Amino acid sequence: MIKFHKLLLPLEKFHIPDFTRIPSNKADLVQKLNNEILSNKYRLLPTKCLCGGQDFDIIATVDKYSVLLPTVMCRTCGTIQTNPRFSELFYKELFQSDTLNKIYYLDEDLEHFVLQQFTINSGQHILKAVEKYKIINDSTKVAEIGSGAGWNLIPFINKGAQVLGFEHNKDMVQLAKKYNVPVVAGDENNLVGEYDVIILNYALERMYKPILSLLKIADHLKSNGIIYISASFNLYFNQNLFSLPQIFYFTPYSLKYFGSEANLIPVKIEFLNNYTFYGIFKKGFYHNQELLNQNLAFTKKRLKKYNLLETLRLSKKIKSLNNVPGKIFFNQTNEKF
Numbered sequence: 001m002i003k004f005h006k007l008l009l010p011l012e013k014f015h016i017p018d019f020t021r022i023p024s025n026k027a028d029l030v031q032k033l034n035n036e037i038l039s040n041k042y043r044l045l046p047t048k049c050l051c052g053g054q055d056f057d058i059i060a061t062v063d064k065y066s067v068l069l070p071t072v073m074c075r076t077c078g079t080i081q082t083n084p085r086f087s088e089l090f091y092k093e094l095f096q097s098d099t100l101n102k103i104y105y106l107d108e109d110l111e112h113f114v115l116q117q118f119t120i121n122s123g124q125h126i127l128k129a130v131e132k133y134k135i136i137n138d139s140t141k142v143a144e145i146g147s148g149a150g151w152n153l154i155p156f157i158n159k160g161a162q163v164l165g166f167e168h169n170k171d172m173v174q175l176a177k178k179y180n181v182p183v184v185a186g187d188e189n190n191l192v193g194e195y196d197v198i199i200l201n202y203a204l205e206r207m208y209k210p211i212l213s214l215l216k217i218a219d220h221l222k223s224n225g226i227i228y229i230s231a232s233f234n235l236y237f238n239q240n241l242f243s244l245p246q247i248f249y250f251t252p253y254s255l256k257y258f259g260s261e262a263n264l265i266p267v268k269i270e271f272l273n274n275y276t277f278y279g280i281f282k283k284g285f286y287h288n289q290e291l292l293n294q295n296l297a298f299t300k301k302r303l304k305k306y307n308l309l310e311t312l313r314l315s316k317k318i319k320s321l322n323n324v325p326g327k328i329f330f331n332q333t334n335e336k337f
Protein backbone atom coordinates (compact mmCIF):
# COMPACT_ATOMS: atom_id res chain seq x y z
CA MET A 1 0.00 0.00 0.00
CA ILE A 2 1.25 3.45 -0.88
CA LYS A 3 1.87 5.64 2.16
CA PHE A 4 2.77 9.25 2.67
CA HIS A 5 4.56 9.64 5.99
CA LYS A 6 6.02 12.86 7.33
CA LEU A 7 6.53 16.43 6.22
CA LEU A 8 10.20 16.91 5.38
CA LEU A 9 10.27 20.50 4.19
CA PRO A 10 8.15 22.56 6.60
CA LEU A 11 8.95 25.97 5.13
CA GLU A 12 6.20 28.32 3.98
CA LYS A 13 7.46 28.78 0.41
CA PHE A 14 6.85 25.10 -0.23
CA HIS A 15 3.26 25.11 1.05
CA ILE A 16 1.63 28.55 0.87
CA PRO A 17 0.65 29.96 -2.55
CA ASP A 18 2.11 33.45 -2.94
CA PHE A 19 0.78 35.38 -5.93
CA THR A 20 2.89 38.42 -5.22
CA ARG A 21 5.89 36.56 -6.62
CA ILE A 22 4.44 36.10 -10.11
CA PRO A 23 3.17 38.50 -12.81
CA SER A 24 -0.60 39.12 -12.71
CA ASN A 25 -1.30 37.59 -16.14
CA LYS A 26 0.27 34.34 -14.93
CA ALA A 27 -1.37 34.63 -11.50
CA ASP A 28 -4.86 34.56 -13.06
CA LEU A 29 -4.08 31.32 -14.87
CA VAL A 30 -2.59 29.77 -11.74
CA GLN A 31 -5.63 30.77 -9.65
CA LYS A 32 -7.92 29.19 -12.22
CA LEU A 33 -5.91 25.96 -12.27
CA ASN A 34 -5.71 25.88 -8.46
CA ASN A 35 -9.48 26.32 -8.18
CA GLU A 36 -9.95 23.39 -10.53
CA ILE A 37 -7.56 21.28 -8.47
CA LEU A 38 -9.31 22.28 -5.22
CA SER A 39 -12.70 21.38 -6.68
CA ASN A 40 -11.41 17.87 -7.40
CA LYS A 41 -11.77 18.29 -11.15
CA TYR A 42 -8.66 16.14 -11.63
CA ARG A 43 -8.20 12.74 -10.12
CA LEU A 44 -4.83 12.26 -8.50
CA LEU A 45 -3.64 8.74 -7.80
CA PRO A 46 -1.04 7.56 -5.28
CA THR A 47 1.56 5.88 -7.48
CA LYS A 48 4.51 3.55 -6.83
CA CYS A 49 7.98 4.98 -7.34
CA LEU A 50 10.03 3.97 -10.39
CA CYS A 51 12.13 1.86 -7.98
CA GLY A 52 9.00 0.07 -6.75
CA GLY A 53 9.01 1.98 -3.45
CA GLN A 54 5.64 2.67 -1.81
CA ASP A 55 6.69 4.90 1.08
CA PHE A 56 7.11 8.62 0.62
CA ASP A 57 7.78 11.73 2.68
CA ILE A 58 6.16 15.04 1.77
CA ILE A 59 8.38 17.81 0.42
CA ALA A 60 6.04 20.45 -1.01
CA THR A 61 2.38 21.16 -1.78
CA VAL A 62 2.87 24.15 -4.11
CA ASP A 63 5.30 24.59 -7.00
CA LYS A 64 7.49 27.57 -7.91
CA TYR A 65 4.55 29.44 -9.44
CA SER A 66 2.19 28.59 -6.57
CA VAL A 67 0.36 25.90 -8.49
CA LEU A 68 -0.97 23.33 -6.01
CA LEU A 69 1.23 20.30 -6.56
CA PRO A 70 2.10 17.40 -4.25
CA THR A 71 5.85 16.77 -4.33
CA VAL A 72 7.30 13.91 -2.31
CA MET A 73 10.52 11.95 -1.83
CA CYS A 74 10.68 8.16 -2.14
CA ARG A 75 11.99 6.67 1.11
CA THR A 76 13.67 3.83 -0.76
CA CYS A 77 15.62 5.63 -3.48
CA GLY A 78 15.34 9.34 -2.64
CA THR A 79 13.75 10.26 -5.98
CA ILE A 80 11.67 13.42 -5.71
CA GLN A 81 8.48 13.28 -7.74
CA THR A 82 4.86 14.40 -8.07
CA ASN A 83 2.69 12.05 -6.00
CA PRO A 84 -0.27 11.49 -5.76
CA ARG A 85 -0.12 11.94 -9.52
CA PHE A 86 -2.41 13.56 -12.08
CA SER A 87 -3.60 11.20 -14.80
CA GLU A 88 -1.65 10.52 -17.97
CA LEU A 89 -4.45 12.24 -19.89
CA PHE A 90 -4.12 15.34 -17.70
CA TYR A 91 -0.45 15.67 -18.64
CA LYS A 92 -1.16 14.98 -22.29
CA GLU A 93 -3.70 17.78 -22.38
CA LEU A 94 -1.44 20.03 -20.33
CA PHE A 95 1.43 19.62 -22.78
CA GLN A 96 -0.87 20.48 -25.67
CA SER A 97 -2.33 23.47 -23.93
CA ASP A 98 -1.60 27.13 -23.99
CA THR A 99 -1.89 27.32 -20.20
CA LEU A 100 1.35 25.42 -19.73
CA ASN A 101 3.33 27.68 -22.04
CA LYS A 102 1.79 30.81 -20.60
CA ILE A 103 2.48 29.91 -16.97
CA TYR A 104 5.88 28.30 -17.27
CA TYR A 105 7.67 29.51 -20.37
CA LEU A 106 6.39 32.47 -22.27
CA ASP A 107 6.55 36.12 -21.48
CA GLU A 108 5.80 36.95 -25.10
CA ASP A 109 4.04 35.18 -27.95
CA LEU A 110 4.98 31.69 -29.05
CA GLU A 111 6.42 32.63 -32.43
CA HIS A 112 8.68 35.25 -30.89
CA PHE A 113 9.86 32.65 -28.38
CA VAL A 114 10.54 30.11 -31.11
CA LEU A 115 12.48 32.62 -33.22
CA GLN A 116 14.57 33.46 -30.17
CA GLN A 117 15.37 29.79 -29.68
CA PHE A 118 16.42 29.55 -33.33
CA THR A 119 18.75 32.53 -32.91
CA ILE A 120 20.48 31.47 -29.70
CA ASN A 121 21.45 28.16 -31.30
CA SER A 122 20.43 26.21 -28.22
CA GLY A 123 21.24 22.85 -29.80
CA GLN A 124 24.93 23.70 -30.20
CA HIS A 125 25.94 22.29 -26.81
CA ILE A 126 24.00 19.09 -27.56
CA LEU A 127 25.85 18.69 -30.86
CA LYS A 128 29.17 19.27 -29.07
CA ALA A 129 28.40 16.64 -26.41
CA VAL A 130 27.19 14.12 -28.99
CA GLU A 131 30.06 14.65 -31.43
CA LYS A 132 32.55 13.28 -28.91
CA TYR A 133 30.96 9.88 -29.44
CA LYS A 134 29.47 10.04 -32.91
CA ILE A 135 30.47 11.55 -36.24
CA ILE A 136 27.61 13.69 -37.47
CA ASN A 137 27.30 13.88 -41.27
CA ASP A 138 24.76 13.31 -44.04
CA SER A 139 24.38 9.62 -43.20
CA THR A 140 23.48 10.28 -39.53
CA LYS A 141 19.85 9.91 -38.45
CA VAL A 142 18.82 12.04 -35.46
CA ALA A 143 15.48 12.14 -33.61
CA GLU A 144 14.37 14.36 -30.76
CA ILE A 145 11.43 13.58 -28.49
CA GLY A 146 9.74 16.70 -27.09
CA SER A 147 11.51 18.87 -29.65
CA GLY A 148 9.37 22.01 -29.49
CA ALA A 149 9.72 23.67 -32.88
CA GLY A 150 12.97 21.81 -33.46
CA TRP A 151 15.54 24.46 -32.49
CA ASN A 152 17.93 21.83 -31.03
CA LEU A 153 18.00 20.03 -34.37
CA ILE A 154 19.31 22.97 -36.38
CA PRO A 155 23.06 22.42 -35.67
CA PHE A 156 22.54 18.79 -36.76
CA ILE A 157 20.76 19.94 -39.95
CA ASN A 158 23.71 22.24 -40.64
CA LYS A 159 26.00 19.19 -40.49
CA GLY A 160 23.83 17.48 -43.10
CA ALA A 161 22.16 14.99 -40.72
CA GLN A 162 18.67 13.62 -41.39
CA VAL A 163 16.60 14.83 -38.45
CA LEU A 164 13.06 14.45 -37.15
CA GLY A 165 11.48 16.02 -34.07
CA PHE A 166 8.40 14.79 -32.21
CA GLU A 167 6.28 17.27 -30.27
CA HIS A 168 2.88 17.26 -28.52
CA ASN A 169 2.14 20.96 -28.79
CA LYS A 170 0.35 21.56 -32.10
CA ASP A 171 1.30 25.24 -32.31
CA MET A 172 4.97 24.27 -32.00
CA VAL A 173 4.57 21.72 -34.80
CA GLN A 174 2.94 24.40 -36.98
CA LEU A 175 5.75 26.85 -36.31
CA ALA A 176 8.36 24.21 -37.14
CA LYS A 177 6.58 23.69 -40.45
CA LYS A 178 6.54 27.41 -41.14
CA TYR A 179 10.32 27.62 -40.63
CA ASN A 180 11.07 24.37 -42.47
CA VAL A 181 12.25 22.28 -39.53
CA PRO A 182 11.10 18.64 -39.75
CA VAL A 183 8.91 18.18 -36.66
CA VAL A 184 5.80 16.00 -36.47
CA ALA A 185 3.07 15.66 -33.85
CA GLY A 186 3.74 12.79 -31.47
CA ASP A 187 6.26 11.24 -29.09
CA GLU A 188 8.38 8.09 -28.64
CA ASN A 189 5.37 5.97 -29.61
CA ASN A 190 5.55 7.41 -33.12
CA LEU A 191 9.20 6.53 -33.78
CA VAL A 192 9.74 4.49 -36.95
CA GLY A 193 13.03 2.88 -37.97
CA GLU A 194 16.40 3.18 -36.29
CA TYR A 195 18.42 6.24 -35.34
CA ASP A 196 22.07 6.99 -34.61
CA VAL A 197 21.24 9.68 -32.07
CA ILE A 198 18.07 10.26 -30.03
CA ILE A 199 17.78 13.46 -28.00
CA LEU A 200 15.70 13.92 -24.85
CA ASN A 201 16.26 17.51 -23.80
CA TYR A 202 14.50 17.93 -20.41
CA ALA A 203 11.96 15.45 -21.74
CA LEU A 204 12.55 12.34 -19.62
CA GLU A 205 11.63 14.17 -16.41
CA ARG A 206 8.23 14.96 -17.95
CA MET A 207 7.46 11.45 -19.12
CA TYR A 208 4.70 9.63 -17.27
CA LYS A 209 6.48 6.27 -17.40
CA PRO A 210 10.11 7.17 -18.08
CA ILE A 211 11.60 3.66 -17.94
CA LEU A 212 8.98 2.30 -20.32
CA SER A 213 9.54 5.28 -22.63
CA LEU A 214 13.31 4.70 -22.55
CA LEU A 215 12.79 1.04 -23.45
CA LYS A 216 10.68 2.10 -26.45
CA ILE A 217 13.27 4.69 -27.46
CA ALA A 218 16.15 2.19 -27.17
CA ASP A 219 14.21 -0.07 -29.54
CA HIS A 220 14.69 2.59 -32.22
CA LEU A 221 18.39 3.09 -31.56
CA LYS A 222 20.97 1.51 -33.87
CA SER A 223 23.21 -0.99 -32.09
CA ASN A 224 26.01 1.59 -31.91
CA GLY A 225 23.68 4.56 -31.44
CA ILE A 226 23.57 6.96 -28.48
CA ILE A 227 20.87 8.68 -26.46
CA TYR A 228 21.44 12.19 -25.11
CA ILE A 229 19.38 12.94 -22.00
CA SER A 230 19.49 16.27 -20.24
CA ALA A 231 17.77 16.82 -16.91
CA SER A 232 17.09 19.73 -14.58
CA PHE A 233 18.93 19.58 -11.29
CA ASN A 234 16.62 21.20 -8.79
CA LEU A 235 17.81 19.98 -5.41
CA TYR A 236 18.38 23.42 -3.90
CA PHE A 237 15.92 23.35 -1.06
CA ASN A 238 16.30 27.00 -0.08
CA GLN A 239 14.22 27.89 -3.15
CA ASN A 240 11.13 26.31 -4.58
CA LEU A 241 12.13 25.00 -8.02
CA PHE A 242 9.39 22.41 -8.40
CA SER A 243 7.10 22.77 -11.40
CA LEU A 244 3.96 21.05 -12.60
CA PRO A 245 5.27 19.89 -16.01
CA GLN A 246 8.18 18.07 -14.38
CA ILE A 247 7.08 14.78 -12.81
CA PHE A 248 10.51 13.44 -11.75
CA TYR A 249 13.58 15.20 -10.36
CA PHE A 250 16.57 13.11 -11.40
CA THR A 251 20.14 13.30 -10.15
CA PRO A 252 23.20 11.79 -11.87
CA TYR A 253 22.77 8.74 -9.56
CA SER A 254 19.11 8.13 -10.35
CA LEU A 255 19.54 8.87 -14.07
CA LYS A 256 22.24 6.20 -14.25
CA TYR A 257 20.13 3.73 -12.29
CA PHE A 258 16.87 4.20 -14.19
CA GLY A 259 18.79 4.23 -17.46
CA SER A 260 20.15 0.79 -16.55
CA GLU A 261 16.58 -0.39 -15.94
CA ALA A 262 15.99 0.36 -19.63
CA ASN A 263 19.16 -1.53 -20.64
CA LEU A 264 21.21 1.61 -21.19
CA ILE A 265 24.80 2.12 -20.07
CA PRO A 266 26.01 5.61 -19.15
CA VAL A 267 28.99 6.64 -21.24
CA LYS A 268 29.23 10.12 -19.79
CA ILE A 269 27.43 12.21 -17.17
CA GLU A 270 28.32 15.88 -16.89
CA PHE A 271 26.91 19.06 -15.33
CA LEU A 272 26.35 21.87 -17.85
CA ASN A 273 25.82 24.38 -15.05
CA ASN A 274 24.46 24.35 -11.47
CA TYR A 275 20.94 23.58 -12.63
CA THR A 276 21.45 21.19 -15.54
CA PHE A 277 23.24 17.97 -16.30
CA TYR A 278 23.21 15.52 -19.15
CA GLY A 279 24.04 11.91 -19.80
CA ILE A 280 25.10 10.07 -22.92
CA PHE A 281 23.88 6.47 -22.95
CA LYS A 282 24.39 3.48 -25.21
CA LYS A 283 22.66 0.11 -25.33
CA GLY A 284 23.87 -2.57 -22.95
CA PHE A 285 23.37 -4.34 -19.65
CA TYR A 286 24.55 -2.90 -16.39
CA HIS A 287 23.24 -3.07 -12.87
CA ASN A 288 24.27 -1.26 -9.71
CA GLN A 289 21.75 -1.34 -6.87
CA GLU A 290 24.11 0.81 -4.79
CA LEU A 291 23.18 3.84 -6.94
CA LEU A 292 19.76 3.94 -5.25
CA ASN A 293 21.31 4.10 -1.77
CA GLN A 294 23.71 6.76 -2.96
CA ASN A 295 20.82 8.75 -4.39
CA LEU A 296 18.89 8.54 -1.11
CA ALA A 297 21.90 9.61 0.96
CA PHE A 298 22.69 12.44 -1.47
CA THR A 299 19.13 13.81 -1.47
CA LYS A 300 18.76 13.59 2.31
CA LYS A 301 22.05 15.39 2.84
CA ARG A 302 20.98 18.25 0.59
CA LEU A 303 17.56 18.48 2.25
CA LYS A 304 19.18 18.73 5.65
CA LYS A 305 21.71 21.32 4.56
CA TYR A 306 19.22 23.69 2.92
CA ASN A 307 16.53 23.17 5.51
CA LEU A 308 18.95 24.17 8.25
CA LEU A 309 20.17 27.17 6.28
CA GLU A 310 16.60 28.34 5.70
CA THR A 311 15.65 27.92 9.34
CA LEU A 312 18.57 30.16 10.27
CA ARG A 313 17.13 32.77 7.92
CA LEU A 314 13.94 32.78 10.03
CA SER A 315 11.69 31.39 7.34
CA LYS A 316 8.28 30.66 8.79
CA LYS A 317 7.72 26.99 9.52
CA ILE A 318 4.60 25.00 8.69
CA LYS A 319 3.78 22.87 11.74
CA SER A 320 1.24 20.66 9.99
CA LEU A 321 -0.58 20.54 6.69
CA ASN A 322 -3.91 21.40 8.36
CA ASN A 323 -3.79 25.05 7.35
CA VAL A 324 -2.43 24.80 3.83
CA PRO A 325 -4.59 24.29 0.70
CA GLY A 326 -2.36 21.41 -0.45
CA LYS A 327 -3.66 19.29 2.44
CA ILE A 328 -6.31 18.01 0.01
CA PHE A 329 -3.69 15.82 -1.65
CA PHE A 330 -3.14 13.83 1.52
CA ASN A 331 -6.67 13.85 2.94
CA GLN A 332 -7.10 10.14 2.50
CA THR A 333 -4.03 9.15 4.47
CA ASN A 334 -4.33 8.45 8.16
CA GLU A 335 -1.09 9.92 9.29
CA LYS A 336 -0.92 13.44 10.67
CA PHE A 337 1.58 15.82 9.17
Ligand SMILES: [Zn+2]
Pocket (backbone or CB within 6 Å): 049, 050, 051, 052, 053, 074, 075, 076, 077, 078, 079
Ligand atom coordinates in the same frame (compact mmCIF):
# COMPACT_ATOMS: atom_id res chain seq x y z
ZN1 LIG B 1 12.03 5.14 -5.28
